[in-house]
Amino acid sequence: MQQPISWYPGHMAKAKRLLTDQLKRIDAVIEICDARLPLSSRNPELDSLVRGKPRVLLLNKMDLARPEATQAWLQHFEAQGQSCLAIEMGKRRQGILKAVVALTEASLARSLRKGITRPARAMVLGVPNVGKSTLINYLAGRSAFKVQDRPGVTRAPQWINASPSLQLLDTPGLLWPKLDDPVAARRLSYIAAVRDEVVDVYHLALALLDELMVIAPQGVLERYKLQDEALRGQALLEAICKNRGFLLRGGQMDLERGATCVLDEFRAGLLGRITLEMPHDQG
């Protein structure tokens, strides 16, 4: 498979500079990852970047992940002493606000000792497509609000009132995804954290189907009305094309269209609620 290259060292350096600058202004970090990929959708450099700033980890898109797997991940992170919460679009507003504000108590108390009473300040951080803008808009209560998150957009920081006691930086901190690890890079492509133009959809869909036939075959078999559980590789993709009637002139299967369909339907949760990695997968 082609390597999905959409981040260059220059991009990463710029994102890092921007982040370091923003960190000075905040009391806490709201890190978002994708509940389907709690390992691969995090940036391993974040620990050293945030340098001890209090942090809550939100496992977003829990509606797309397997509930028992999400519970296992929460227990895993809690056991590490990490504040964490599973969330999905448009839900748990109070829970999120409470978890963030709890992290900022020490920092606000320090301000108070200097005679300053102020709301807590936090920023949302994560790799592309985990739901940063969606969360900021939700907490800000303005669905029409457009959030900028291209790396390198420099301007004066704007604050949004999420509640009387919490302000959010309106620009999410964009982290580069973990692309040096081929397994993580491939899984990030499954969830569209890496753009499709830079990967080969045929090979990507085959790799995804390969994983799904191990961890969640039922969703695939039911969705495409397949009888043969042993189908793998191109034969499986062909059966899916056949089910959907994706034919080219001359009667050949339109594998590209089938591959795009599988990826789209997986991303939309139509193959079931699937978590691609578990805590014990960590090597």
Ligand SMILES: Nc1nc2c(ncn2[C@@H]2O[C@H](COP(=O)(O)OP(=O)(O)O)[C@@H](O)[C@H]2O)c(=O)[nH]1
């Ligand atoms: N199913 C589902 N989709 C979500 C959720 N949160 C965000 N999304 C979708 O994920 C995509 C990326 O969200 P966005 O906020 O733009 O991500 P960002 O790149 O991190 O800012 C959008 O299509 C959102 O509608 C969620 O909790 N569940």
Ligand SMILES: [Mg+2]
């Ligand atoms: Mg965004």
